[in-house]
Amino acid sequence: MEDKEILEKFANPDSRNLAFNQLVRKYQQKVYWHIRKMVIDHDDSDDLTQEVFLKVWKNLENFRQDAQLYTWLYRIATNECLTFLSSKKRKFFLPINDVAAELAEKIDSSPNISGDEIQLKLQKALLKLPDKQRLVFNMKYYDELKYEQISEILGTSVGALKASYHLAVKKIEEFLKAD
């Protein structure tokens, strides 16, 4: 079902639930994986994914259709991730590296994470990046979004995003080479 059709059906109280169910089914995996790559833990990702869709449910009526629906969803999911990671740092009074270390430990110990050595190393290398640079890398490298789309989601200029991505790639390659 096209986004436009979902939005039209959502506007009608009789077909609202059906339309929202379609929306969840269409975008749940994109939202979940976007969150999972940022917070690593499945249970945290599950909670945040549900929170994202609850916010979508509450605000979809006010969604301005001049933006694309998936861009709007990415933006909500991104904000949820950043808020979650910030609160995690504040809650435990930990400096950024300790949260990264905690997430890296999850990569080693979680039963829901598997892969060859170089892939696991890559994930740990990503945790060395600042959260926003990690977001940019994930959206460009894994989700293969265009810089213009990432710009719309993050509200950052395309030039700054290009610089951020190339710097991230350089840092990761150096980390992988050095480790």
Place this chain on the structure above:
Amino acid sequence: MNNKPENIDLNELPKHNVYQVPEDYFDKLPTRIMARTAAAPKQAWLPAQLWPNLRVAVAPVLLLMLLVSVLYLNLEQPATKQTINLATVPDSEIVDYLTSYATLESADFAELNNLNQQELTADFLNVSAADAEEELEYHNLRNTDY
């Protein structure tokens, strides 16, 4: 033997997803989300995060409105209000007014009856017995039992 990679090009690495989800996770997730939306209220006309700031702003505005209202009412009243000092009104005018407009009600006579029970004198009542009888007769209250 050192098998560490010398140069790693990310573009040459396969984009393998190392993260996994429990079985049937994405089959069940929409149902769980829909169950939560059923319990979730629709968005309020004002976002909840605005309320704390708004409360702080509303209190002084309400206080200001109250002050303005009180001032406005106080300014309005002196222009229309006429006060009369009762001491400057002659007794004859007061008697005329009471004669014309004051009406005796049955409750007044009830009080009179009570006063009799307390054996108050006719002097205290400032009315003669004949006048009282006449008044009772006039209002047909002789047989009224209070």
